[in-house]
Amino acid sequence: MVHARSGAVPQRRFVEFAGVQKSYGSVKVVSDLNLGIERGEFVTLLGPSGSGKTTCLMMLAGFESLSAGDIFLDGASIGSMPPQKRNIGMVFQSYALFPHMTIAENIAFPLQARRIGKAETAERVARALAMIRLDSFGGRLPGQLSGGQQQRVALARALVFEPSLVLMDEPLGALDKQLREEMQYEIMHIQQRLGVTVVYVTHDQSEALTMSNRVAVFNGGKIQQLGPPKQIYEEPVNTFVARFIGENNRLDGTVRAISDDGCTIDAGSGRSIRAVAVNVSAAGERTTLSIRPERVVVGPAAANAENCFDATIDEVVFHGDHLRMSATVCAQPGFIVKIPNSAGISMGSPGDSIKIGWAASDCRALDHG
Amino acid sequence: MSSPSARKSKADIWRTLASVITVLVFLFLLLPIAAVLPLSFSSGSFLAYPMPGLSLRWYEELLTNYKWLLALKNSAVVGIGAAALSTVLGLSAAIAMRGLGPRARSIVNGFLIAPLVMPVIIMAVGLYLFFSNLGLVGTIPGMILAHTVIGTPYVVISAGAALQNFDMQLIRAAKSLGASPWMAYRRVMLPAIRPAIVAGALFAFVASFDEVVIVLFLAGPGQVTLPVRLFEGIRDELTPVVIAAAMIMIMISVGLMTVIELLRRKSVARRGME
Incomplete structure (x- = not known):
């Protein structure tokens, strides 16, 4: 890198991946990754399996070597530092508690590795046990605890030596749904209380949206989009992100015109749709439109929307708090609409014709996928 | 077709036979050793029965x-x-x-x-x-x-x-x-x-x-x-x-x-x- 003023030190983020690459033989798992993480941030690496997210975490932890590039932690290069020198806490999906040690001994382990005195170790272990509300469990073996309790112990063990950075590799993957949601809040609250920086890996998009300050969506070894959960959800930059995060309606079409305030898409048979131009550059291009199901309006109210079409209802399913309708719009089936369940609601029945509409700002023209 | 009880007694016979064979094999392996070991307590100087008396x-x-x-x-x-x-x-x-x-x-x-x-x-x-x-x-x-x-x-x-x-x-x-x-x-x-x-x-x-x-x-x-x-x-x-x-x-x-x-x-x- 060339700097305008000689002697200028590049301003590093707290955690920074700089041009990081990882390949196994000729297979590139991570290609040219640049990612900066601020102190105290909760950043989630989200993606399908094989997208490179776990490899990135393992390189940050020191368990995988880098093929190219470097990683910086608090300004210092750690790219070739052994894991035990990095002072980074880590929580594994399999908990990885030491089965022959008691809970208290497990939590004391990182303190012993740092040659901290007996009295201070005992005090910090007690505090850590209180933090995870397992005060009276110090003398038990990991095998005697439930999965959720074991994962809380693993969390306490990764935090007790006060690392400035904690990595979590699908920590809730082995837990059942209800426990997973409880643990999401528990981890969030502990993270906020301690102000520790967290890098979290998951393939569960709702987990990522709930917990993170920012989400990095991975696919094919590259970050597809990086931003706050709301932005990732509402303003996906390409078809992959739109499809991977949340539920998403897709309509295929051709770009007719692009202007400063959006674009017009030809959806066939002369139907045109107004949309935000995200990933389209010229008229005549094929594109996929992305519309979130909950942003669609049905019935008479749809007539006021910028985009309004006649649709045929294929199916209506009752989901308790909302109704879910599948319809054919612009001759393309499988268009999902979610309507909150309010008094006197009626969406019609299969075969009925219905008006459907949405705002141009809720409709994003992405790459054709 | 044999009745369940007949089949059961047949299985019993096989199991007994297996036990007998096992015991015989053990005897074959262990008897030579067992036969000489008592001689270590003999008071005589020869490796032969009968022993003249017992001693350590x-x-x-x-x-x-x-x-x-x-x-x-x-x-x-x-x-x-x-x-x-x-x-x-x-x-x-x-x-x-x-x-x-x-x-x-x-x-x-x-x-x-x-x-x-x-x-x-x-x-x-x-x-x-x-x-x-x-x-x-x-x-x-x-x-x-x-x-x-x-x-x-x-x-x-x-x-x-x-x-x-x-x-x-x-x-x-x-x-x-x-x-x-x-x-x-x-x-x-x-x-x-x-x-x-x-x-x-x-x-x-x-x-x-x-x-x-x-x-x-x-x-x-x-x-x-x-x-x-x-x-x-x-x-x-x-x-x-x-x-x-x-x-x-x-x-x-x-x-x-x-x-x-x-x-x-x-x-x-x-x-x-x-």
Whole structure:
């Protein structure tokens, strides 16, 4: 890198991946990754399996070597530092508690590795046990605890030596749904209380949206989009992100015109749709439109929307708090609409014709996928 | 079609037959040993029934005669030395082999296990020629080294099997918590596979303790071990003292095998708990 003023030190983020690459033989798992993480941030690496997210975490932890590039932690290069020198806490999906040690001994382990005195170790272990509300469990073996309790112990063990950075590799993957949601809040609250920086890996998009300050969506070894959960959800930059995060309606079409305030898409048979131009550059291009199901309006109210079409209802399913309708719009089936369940609601029945509409700002023209 | 009760009685017959055969095989194997062992308590000087009377004189002879005492001491020193060395080498090899690819691992494993299938006499000749150049023939260190060769495979097999079931994620966890590689191995890996290591070490000791051929080649008069002394005793004296010595050897071997079996059960139980 060339700097305008000689002697200028590049301003590093707290955690920074700089041009990081990882390949196994000729297979590139991570290609040219640049990612900066601020102190105290909760950043989630989200993606399908094989997208490179776990490899990135393992390189940050020191368990995988880098093929190219470097990683910086608090300004210092750690790219070739052994894991035990990095002072980074880590929580594994399999908990990885030491089965022959008691809970208290497990939590004391990182303190012993740092040659901290007996009295201070005992005090910090007690505090850590209180933090995870397992005060009276110090003398038990990991095998005697439930999965959720074991994962809380693993969390306490990764935090007790006060690392400035904690990595979590699908920590809730082995837990059942209800426990997973409880643990999401528990981890969030502990993270906020301690102000520790967290890098979290998951393939569960709702987990990522709930917990993170920012989400990095991975696919094919590259970050597809990086931003706050709301932005990732509402303003996906390409078809992959739109499809991977949340539920998403897709309509295929051709770009007719692009202007400063959006674009017009030809959806066939002369139907045109107004949309935000995200990933389209010229008229005549094929594109996929992305519309979130909950942003669609049905019935008479749809007539006021910028985009309004006649649709045929294929199916209506009752989901308790909302109704879910599948319809054919612009001759393309499988268009999902979610309507909150309010008094006197009626969406019609299969075969009925219905008006459907949405705002141009809720409709994003992405790459054709 | 046979009725259920008829089928049941048929199964009973087979089971009884199997038991009878098992007992017969055991008798065939154990009777010769059982037949001579009482002679160690004979008050007479000949290996023959009927015994003139009972006495412990041959055990006394065993524990006071310097030749037998030297043999006992040599067996203990060589056995413990070889077991210790085998444990260090075998455990190191088993740990290192985890890092190899499947192909390289099976080659290295085959190489390390080879002493188990090699004819001992061939190994003994080879060791004799090799050691005589190094001045190790007729020395206790030479015998310890030779018995380490036959003891190491037991540790490799035993520790290797335990490591297969060991979760390497635990080593990663230990390192992420700040443990040096040495601390991770000592505090996390070794406790998990300790029963297997001890069992391997005991196997290595027993292998050395029972070994005759290599000792015949390598030992001078001062390095005679218990089994070789036994051999000499039968050839030269043929008094009940050799039976007394055999009795002691059997008791030590049976005792160690019992410990190994208890350790095996313990490690199975530990794995079942997880």
